[in-house]
Amino acid sequence: MAQLTLDKLEPGMRLTADVCDKKGRLLLARGCELESRHLIIFRTWGISSVEVSSGETQMDLPEAGDVSVAQIVRARQQLLPLYRHNKLEDPLIAALFKLAVTRKAKHVR
Numbered sequence: 001m002a003q004l005t006l007d008k009l010e011p012g013m014r015l016t017a018d019v020c021d022k023k024g025r026l027l028l029a030r031g032c033e034l035e036s037r038h039l040i041i042f043r044t045w046g047i048s049s050v051e052v053s054s055g056e057t058q059m060d061l062p063e064a065g066d067v068s069v070a071q072i073v074r075a076r077q078q079l080l081p082l083y084r085h086n087k088l089e090d091p092l093i094a095a096l097f098k099l100a101v102t103r104k105a106k107h108v109r
Contacts (some may be wrong), residue, residue, distance in 0.1 A: 005049045011036050012073035017051040067105040075104035 004013075013035050019028045019042065027045055028038055042050065079100055086093045102106070 002053075003049050003051050006039060006042055006047070006055040008052065009034060009052065010070065010073045011039075012076045015050060016053045019047060019050050021045045021047070021056040049098055055102045067102075067108075072101060074108045077100045078108070079104055 013034045015028060015030050015032050018026055018030045021028055022045075025049070027041060032038075049084065074076075079097065081094070083097055083100075088097055090093055
């Protein structure tokens with residue numbers, strides 16, 4: 001887990017804690033995957049940092065190390081709609097998705 005400021009957040013990261021405004025109203029629940037619109041909402045409500053998981057992004061990195069984390073995030077964003085009818089929690093589907101993201105990231109610039 002890592003507490004990151006808004007300028008370090010990228011779409012595709014997953015929240016590890018609820019994000020609430022200054023009055024305690026829930027803006028986005030723990031476990032949600034960040035989208036660019038969420039970053040706009042956070043700025044609007046004065047949220048300066050959120051807690052995200054650092055492990056998930058690292059898990060998706062290819063062993064070769066020839067792609068950046070940003071390329072992985074973009075590849076995930078592009079592939080998630082294709083997997084929307086699958087359960088990504090299933091180990092087999094998760095392995096296939098990871099392989100697809102790894103291969104796609106090598107072609108995303």
